[in-house]
Amino acid sequence: MDRAPQNAPHNLPHTAQLSGTQLFLLAHRLSDVVNGVRIRLAKRWNFAPQTIAYQGYGSTGWVRVLGRVLLTKKPTPGSQAEHAARNGTQNIRGWRAFTSVPLQFTGVEITIGDVVTRVKADRGGLIDTVVDVRLSPGWHTAVLRADGTEPVETLIQVIDAEAKFGIVSDIDDTVMVTALPRPFLALWNTFVLSERARMATPGMAVLLDRLTIEHPEAPVIYLSTGPWNAAPTLARFLSRNMYPAGALLLTDWGLTHDRWFRSGQEHKHTNLERLAKEFPDMRWLLIGDNGQHDEEIYNGFAQEYGDKVAAIAIRQLSVSESVLAGGHSEDGDHTTSVVPWIYSTDGAGMAKQLKALDLL
DSSP, X not given: OOOOOTTOOTTSOGGGGOOHXXXXXXXXXXXXXXXXXXXXXXXXXXXXXXXXXXXXXXXXXXXXXXXXXXXXXXXXXXXXXXXXHHHTOOOXXXXXXXXXXXXXXXXXXXEETTEEEEEEOOXXXXXXXXXXXXXXXXEEEEEEEETTSOOXXXXXXXXXXXXXXXEEEOOBTTTEEOOXXXXXXXXXXXXXXXXXXXXXXXXXXXXXXXXXXXXXTOOEEEEEEEEGGGHHHHHHHHHHTTOOOOEEEEEOOSOOSSOSSOOHXXXXXXXXXXXXXXXXXXXXXXXXXXXXXXXXXXXXXXXXXXXXXXXXXXXXXXXXXXXXXXXXXXXXXOTTOSSOEXXXXXXXXHHHHHHHTTOO
């Protein structure tokens, strides 16, 4: 427990003497109360429990399964919205993704082949678990079913033990033009903009497609600080713009079990470290942009795991994008780096430099 400074006045009111730990626990209780109220209201408005399954990945001996349990407003049977949802042609305003309510600590059954596993969703309704299962390299199906919901299927990419090259890509301002760092634009893009108004970064879908053709066993991981609420929208965006299929590794805003706010930089670094340990023989192409902290994060990872990085590709924001984004990071001097760094404004420019590195 945190201790008050030794020279603190002894006549402070009791509330002022609450330690950081006590305030943190109080915030957790308040968060649980608020979520409980949201659940009651959602049920009153005929929201129904739903299991959302996200694409996972793994090796021939284990797989990482991702999903979420939510209370959501289902479209009216026979309506245009139901038809669009069934065919994946939705055009949803961003704020609608945040009307769902997470169901905390709900039991979830995961079936992969003849292996059945029971887990519990976390306080945000998220399922992120590893299942031990013997599978051949390639694509497999996992079935997730939370208590009181219909089962849903998702794909799991099992990576061949012989695969030596993989791709990790940021999303915002890397494969999708968003100008995200500026707070107002972040709110606009996340909550207001319709999903079909989002633009793909020129040449990036072609670049990633060429990379997967050149390296057919390479996994593609989309690593972003975006919220899990946006996962279905992002998945549709990637599919609609012909990006290769790959697992989404997102995060959530707000309280965690040990801190007030989730750190986007820590989220990225932690998952990069995890991938390095999960696939010790893999060398990764790290793709990001210079509008946030990708250079800093990738540089730190390369210094620690240089033998696991094939190259770092940074998309440079245009002048207008840089203004909208509130500036950009400085292109660092990487002449002494053991890892190749490339910079370009689009996928075509990156492709030329990756070809020179014999990666394409």
